[in-house]
Amino acid sequence: xxxxxICLLIGLTLSAxxxxxxxxxxxxxxxxxxxxxxxLENSVQELNLLRGRIVEEKLPxxxxxxxxxxxxxxxxxxxxxxxxxxDTRKLDLINMENDLKSKHxxxxxxxxxxNEYIRKFESHLHIxxxxxxxxxxxxxxxxxxxxxxxxxxxxxxQSDLLFTSLDRLDEVFGGVVFNGKAxxxxxxxxxxxxLAVGPSVLFMSNDGSVLxxxxxxxxxxxxxxxxxxxxxxxxxxxxLINDNKGIFPLDPTGGNAHVVEETEQTLTEHIAKGGxxxxxxxxxxxxxxxxxxxxxxxxxxxxxxxxxxFESLLHAIADNDNEKAQAIALAMPGPAGKMLARGAEHxxxxxxxxxxxxxxxxxxxxxxxxxxxxxxxxCASSAPLLGLLGTVTGIINTFKLITVFGSGDVKTxxxxxxEALITTEFGLIVAIPSLMLHAFLSRKAxxxxxxxxxxxxxxxxxxxxxxxxxxxGLVSA
Numbered sequence: 001x002x003x004x005x006i007c008l009l010i011g012l013t014l015s016a017x018x019x020x021x022x023x024x025x026x027x028x029x030x031x032x033x034x035x036x037x038x039x040l041e042n043s044v045q046e047l048n049l050l051r052g053r054i055v056e057e058k059l060p061x062x063x064x065x066x067x068x069x070x071x072x073x074x075x076x077x078x079x080x081x082x083x084x085x086x087d088t089r090k091l092d093l094i095n096m097e098n099d100l101k102s103k104h105x106x107x108x109x110x111x112x113x114x115n116e117y118i119r120k121f122e123s124h125l126h127i128x129x130x131x132x133x134x135x136x137x138x139x140x141x142x143x144x145x146x147x148x149x150x151x152x153x154x155x156x157x158q159s160d161l162l163f164t165s166l167d168r169l170d171e172v173f174g175g176v177v178f179n180g181k182a183x184x185x186x187x188x189x190x191x192x193x194x195l196a197v198g199p200s201v202l203f204m205s206n207d208g209s210v211l212x213x214x215x216x217x218x219x220x221x222x223x224x225x226x227x228x229x230x231x232x233x234x235x236x237x238x239x240l241i242n243d244n245k246g247i248f249p250l251d252p253t254g255g256n257a258h259v260v261e262e263t264e265q266t267l268t269e270h271i272a273k274g275g276x277x278x279x280x281x282x283x284x285x286x287x288x289x290x291x292x293x294x295x296x297x298x299x300x301x302x303x304x305x306x307x308x309x310f311e312s313l314l315h316a317i318a319d320n321d322n323e324k325a326q327a328i329a330l331a332m333p334g335p336a337g338k339m340l341a342r343g344a345e346h347x348x349x350x351x352x353x354x355x356x357x358x359x360x361x362x363x364x365x366x367x368x369x370x371x372x373x374x375x376x377x378x379c380a381s382s383a384p385l386l387g388l389l390g391t392v393t394g395i396i397n398t399f400k401l402i403t404v405f406g407s408g409d410v411k412t413x414x415x416x417x418x419e420a421l422i423t424t425e426f427g428l429i430v431a432i433p434s435l436m437l438h439a440f441l442s443r444k445a446x447x448x449x450x451x452x453x454x455x456x457x458x459x460x461x462x463x464x465x466x467x468x469x470x471x472x473g474l475v476s477a
Contacts, residue, residue, distance in 0.1 A: 111144060114155075114158040114162070115158075117162065121161065126201050127215070127224075128194045128203065128223040129194075129201075131181065132178055136161050139157055139160070140157055176195075176196050177241065178194050179194070180192070182223040183225065184210045185225070190206075190225070191205065192210070194223075195237075195240060197248055202240070202249075204238060212225045212228050212237075213228075214226075274426060275393065275394065275423065277387075277390035278390070278422070278423060278426060281390075281426050281427055281430055284430060285379070285429075287375070287379065288375070288434045289437075291375050292376055292434075294372070296444075299441065303333035304336060305332040305333065305340070309328060310332075310340075310458075312328050313329055313340060314458065314459070317459070319466075325344045326345060326347075329343070329344035336448075336452045339361040340459060342358060343358045343463075351460060351464050359456070361452075362449065365448075365449065366445075370445060373442055376437055376441070380431045380432075380435040383426075388424065389423070390420065391420040391423055393420075394420025
């Protein structure tokens with residue numbers, strides 16, 4: 001306010017000076033001074049009034065400013081409290097959102113676990129129990145897709161299956177009897193009672209005509225009955241189902257014994273599955289065996305000269321007693337004796353001629369011993385080729401069946417596969433023994449010829465020595 005008054009006085013002074021400058025020509029200094037004095041008095045008076053008003057208004061305004069400042073401080077404190085509250089609530093909201101998201105994730109995880117448990121429970125059920133638990137399984141599987149029930153009801157529905165599975169474990173451990181239907185060997189549906197003990201399940205029809213273990217056959221969704229083979233098992237199973245006590249006819253293989261028994265077949269059935277190629281393979285096997293037997297008897301029946309007789313022959317040759325040597329050689333049995341006899345007949349001839357005569361006998365004997373052995377070798381080589389032919393024809397038949405029936409049913413394709421594998425099997429069965437027989441007989445024939453060669457060399461050497469000694473005697477004489 002003081003600055004305002006000073007500015008006002010300066011303005012009045014300047015205006016008075018201007019007025020003086022402008023009125024120099026017609027105004028007096030006195031009048032000007034009076035005018036200025038009057039204006040000054042008025043200004044001072046106005047200034048005093050203004051100061052009074054300022055004094056009067058300053059105190060209430062100061063109080064009001066203090067009140068406003070106090071209120072501002074309170075509002076700032078309140079604002080800070082509100083900001084802190086908002087921050088706290090915002091943090092709480094974020095934590096709640098994270099917690100809610102975590103709960104949703106846990107709920108999804110539990111739902112997935114329950115769904116997976118439902119699938120595994122259904123897949124691990126025995127085929128006979130699918131009828132018993134079908135309703136509760138269906139409800140549990142459809143619960144997640146049902147929009148008419150709450151999430152809590154969905155979990156309750158799925159949890160019912162969990163409790164049902166736990167009850168099933170208690171029942172199965174102690175054994176449980178329940179009603180149901182099963183298919184007998186003739187394909188008829190029979191109503192009766194199931195007895196489940198662990199993984200093994202028995203079935204007896206209401207009329208008692210059908211009794212056996214229960215298995216699932218390939219391509220069937222109904223439990224199939226495999227009847228017991230002995231009266232003891234039948235009586236024990238009947239007593240157990242009717243009286244809920246007794247001896248349980250347990251199959252420790254879990255039903256695999258019946259499956260293995262169904263796959264067992266006689267040799268005739270096994271050969272019949274090989275198809276038409278099996279006939280030449282079996283014929284070749286029989287001929288190879290017959291020839292080998294004949295050849296073995298022939299080789300075994302051949303006699304050999306004893307060592308003593310052969311030494312006597314060599315002594316006779318050394319003594320130049322040709323007649324005695326011929327007599328001893330003719331008495332020797334077998335092809336070796338025949339060879340030595342031929343050599344003894346030509347003792348007077350040159351050594352080269354004796355050697356050629358004896359070698360001729362060895363060649364004829366070798367040809368005689370090798371007779372029919374190539375047939376066994378041919379059988380050993382041809383049998384695998386016939387087996388391969390059967391394999392090719394079996395595969396062709398298999399592809400024909402695949403073209404007609406598709407590849408879904410393995411039993412439909414088993415005929416062609418059996419033909420393909422069985423012919424190869426029997427081809428090798430025939431070939432391997434044939435090769436062994438051929439090697440054995442060839443070795444035996446070769447041993448006979450080798451012995452003949454050895455005797456022939458010894459014979460010719462002795463003849464050469466005796467002739468050389470005779471020539472030395474004549475020269476000295």
